[in-house]
Amino acid sequence: MKIPDEHLAGCKVHPQANSTRAVVLRRPGAGVADVDFLFYLHVQASDKCRAQPGLLAYAAHCRTDAGGRPLAGVVVLCRDRLTKLTAQVLQGFTLFLQCHVEDMKHHAPTLLHSPPPPPIQTVLHELLHALGFSKDLFDTWRDCSSENDFSAGVTCSPRGKVTHVDGWGQMRLYTPSVISALRRHLVAADPELGAPLENWDAAPGMASSHWESRLLQGSVMLATPSRSGIARIDPLTLAAFRDTGWYVVNASRAQNLVWGKGEGALFGSTSTCHDNSSSFFCSGSGLGCHHLHGHKARCQSDHYLDGCRIYKPLEKGSECWEKANERNSSEERQGGEIFGSDSRCFFSHLSTLNHSQLMVTGRCYRHKCSGLNRYQVQVLGSDWVDCPAGGSIQIRGYRGSVFCPNERLCLDWDVRPPSKAEDGVPTGQPEVTILQDDTRSAYGPATDPLVTTALCVVAALSVLVFGLASSRGSPCKVRIHPALGDV
CATH class of the missing domain: 2.30.34.10 (Leishmanolysin domain 4)
Known part of the structure; x- marks a missing residue:
């Protein structure tokens, strides 16, 4: 995505030292006033899309400020994966959408009442990468533990390297809020329990931009989408955004993550997932239920699970609620x-x-x-x-x-399967292809991705969930600029 010239400052060069004569390479643009983050939507049959037949979208941040905070990001939707209906709707997509925190507060219960369906999950996942959940940005996160410093706009101190390999070779993210959130989730006493990052889509010793699948099934920031259409904006992901030092997080908007809750510090390790000590894992290839009990499922594994087996929804007709x-x-x-x-x-x-x-x-x-x-x-x-x-x-x-499952049903208002009529969740989604290069995140296609609806809800969610604010304390605005010429 090429940032439009009108959004950028001008550029000129002086052919000779100490010369007053300058050659203008780009005239100053008008810029975009009073905005904290620019979100570009690009619909294109890119080389990456063509190289990955199962790819629907990928994302990256474009520019950062002096403190490392992303100022702009892009989500690329692979044009050839979109249905004809979606392409027609995108043609008329509004040029920008402004979201004000105070004006949108009364919409929060409606927007966050149920898990976003797969198309919205996809765009939301990519937007979160662009906002800062990225291996390319982890080491630029800031320590703003002093609330006064943050509100006053004082430059926070760099956290430095926040990812390290543990004694078992697992790459983990070690920041204060993330450690606390994981300890609360697992009910673990370890004071330095770092959150594991996916080890399949990263080279040895390198960090991934996704949570480890064995430990955080159901999180919106897994490398693979939930085929059941149920992904959570979970407490651990929100804790990570708090630890960026760039956002004020409304933790009360976190959605309950059922997977692994209360299972202890060793949950999800390759050494314990085979010993039948946890009902979240299974053995063999028998039939059973997805851990949220909305779907019939089969005991299976994949390369992200490192040999551990879990109940995955059946290919067709798995939804009990349908x-x-x-x-x-x-x-x-x-x-x-x-x-x-x-x-x-x-x-x-x-x-x-x-x-x-x-x-x-x-x-x-x-x-x-x-x-x-x-x-x-x-x-x-x-x-x-x-x-x-x-x-x-x-x-x-x-x-x-x-x-009768324990601690799986009737826990929260937000832990419930979507209904097709209410949330537009497609059934029988195909297997997806995930990019191995995690500098770009990738999700596979879902049936009839309602991208316009997705973007409207995502823009609202990004404000409501994060209470997005720059350190200078300006009002929150997320402006979306679509690039639809290729549709």
Whole structure:
């Protein structure tokens, strides 16, 4: 993305030393007044897009101030991955969008009430890279621990190198807020528990621009998108932005990260993910439930998981909350399954009395919350039955049991699967290709990416979640400049 000349200062050279004669290379532009960050959207069939057939978007920061804070960033959307409808909508995209914190506060509950669907996740992920979550910027983060210094606009001291390899060869990010957030999340006592960075998309001894997949499944800053369409703007990511020294973070807007919560300092290590000590990991290749229980899933691994195995949503028809997935097959009726907006996935080996007992697998049943981590379950033809978290129940008219997950359901208002009608989440997303060069972040394509909606919500989220403010204390504005000539 070439920054428009009208956004830049002028440039001239003096052919000879001490000469008053100058050659103007670029006349001064008007600039962009009263803006903290410029976000450029570029729709293009770039060389990188052509080289990566599964790539939807990538991002980078363009300019920084004297303290290292990004002043501008670009997200490139791969033109050939966009649907015809999306391209037509982009043609009429507004030239810029200004977001004021005070004016938008009353919209916060609506915008943050549910996880963003995959297209919005993609653009949001890329925007966060451009704002500062990047291996190219980690060592420019500032220590603004003195609140007075920050508010007064005093230059904060450099943090220096904040990424280091631990004793097991894992690259970690060590900054105060990140360490505290990870300790709270894992309920770990280690006073120097650095947050692990992905080791697959970085050379040995080098940092990645993503969190480690084994430890932070569900975070918006993983190297791979959540095929289930559920990514969290998690406390650890917000803590990282606080530690940049460039932003005031509204931590109350963090979304609950279920994965690994309370599991201790060793959770997610390659030495412990195989020992069956945590229900978040699995072994073999059997069927079960995604850890948020919105989807049927299969126990699988990938190169980001370093041999650890987790339950990943099935390719097609995995959503329990999607009524259209109800096929009324004999197997579903035998297992008592019900699909719908209030249905979730449960491990179960229920079978009707006139059939042999089924193997334990993921089954879809209705649920309703009765309190924090308390809920009831309804199976086809049954009444509502209390399901004690961590226990199991039997259902009248069925053989076998339904197992009740602990600390997975009825935890927060924001921990719930999206619905197709409400959030526009496509089903059956394909596998994606991820760039190995993490100087650019890459997400794979989702069906019908509603980029215009994505950008509007992302712009609002970037303000509401971060309380974005420069050290000079000016009002927050995010201005989006699209480059749509190639659409």
